[in-house]
Amino acid sequence: MDEASECRKLKEMIDAAKSVVFFGGAGVSTESGIPDFRSADGLYNTKDVRFDGYSPEYLLSRDCIEDEPEVFFEYYRQKLDARRAKPNPAHLALARLEQAGKLTAVVTQNIDGLHTKAGSRNVFEIHGTTQRNYCAKCGREYPADYIFDSKEAVPRCSCGGVVRCDVTLYGEQLPEDAVEGAIRAISSADMLIIGGTSLRVYPAASFIRYFRGRYLAVINKEPIDLPFRFPGALVLTMPIGRAFTLAGL
Numbered sequence: 329m330d331e332a333s334e335c336r337k338l339k340e341m342i343d344a345a346k347s348v349v350f351f352g353g354a355g356v357s358t359e360s361g362i363p364d365f366r367s368a369d370g371l372y373n374t375k376d377v378r379f380d381g382y383s384p385e386y387l388l389s390r391d392c393i394e395d396e397p398e399v400f401f402e403y404y405r406q407k408l409d410a411r412r413a414k415p416n417p418a419h420l421a422l423a424r425l426e427q428a429g430k431l432t433a434v435v436t437q438n439i440d441g442l443h444t445k446a447g448s449r450n451v452f453e454i455h456g457t458t459q460r461n462y463c464a465k466c467g468r469e470y471p472a473d474y475i476f477d478s479k480e481a482v483p484r485c486s487c488g489g490v491v492r493c494d495v496t497l498y499g500e501q502l503p504e505d506a507v508e509g510a511i512r513a514i515s516s517a518d519m520l521i522i523g524g525t526s527l528r529v530y531p532a533a534s535f536i537r538y539f540r541g542r543y544l545a546v547i548n549k550e551p552i553d554l555p556f557r558f559p560g561a562l563v564l565t566m567p568i569g570r571a572f573t574l575a576g577l
């Protein structure tokens with residue numbers, strides 16, 4: 329099949345389905361200019377000498393924010409500021425599918441808040457989001473600007489506590505509500521679209537195992553291996569925004 333007919337097939341599947349769930353990863357955000365973790369200018373590649381000898385896993389860990397908060401926030405501000413990023417055609421198409429009553433939920437591994445910005449309402453952010461921030465001591469909420477624009481090395485609440493992002497750091501548990509909601513949505517969907525994720529990174533593969541529906545579409549720039557057999561799965565090897573645009577979504 330050529331690209332155009334593959335994308336037509338995607339549209340046909342969506343038309344035939346009753347409740348679609350989207351499960352997405354970093355590839356959904358790259359078209360909004362947010363680098364993938366492992367890309368050349370992503371989190372795992374920094375030339376900043378201040379971070380020499382630190383691994384990205386440590387820099388984004390609970391240990392780092394507790395033991396060396398100055399280092400944590402320096403890195404966080406440099407790498408995870410998505411405030412100016414805009415939703416791309418994929419985010420917008422998913423929001424429209426939800427408004428049309430076709431899509432029931434978006435499950436995302438991304439922490440940039442772009443699905444919400446695009447207008448999606450039922451979004452399960454299984455790694456949290458940089459858009460929500462709170463005081464680790466009293467729980468008071470703060471806007472993202474409070475951390476990114478702070479002149480202090482370590483942003484603090486009026487109570488003295490550290491203000492942090494509601495993102496799951498290495499060494500922390502995934503947010504229970506989002507995980508439960510995601511699993512509920514995936515297990516009751518009759519179509520699952522997996523997009524922009526290699527499925528190699530935990531816990532992506534473990535989530536999609538809950539899918540019991542009829543239609544499965546996988547869209548990723550690079551070829552991927554499904555962690556289970558699914559006869560009739562539609563596999564599109566192309567950027568997700570392009571797939572949705574060609575499908576007329």
Ligand code: ZN
Pocket residue numbers: 463464465466467468485486487488489
């Ligand atoms: Zn506080």
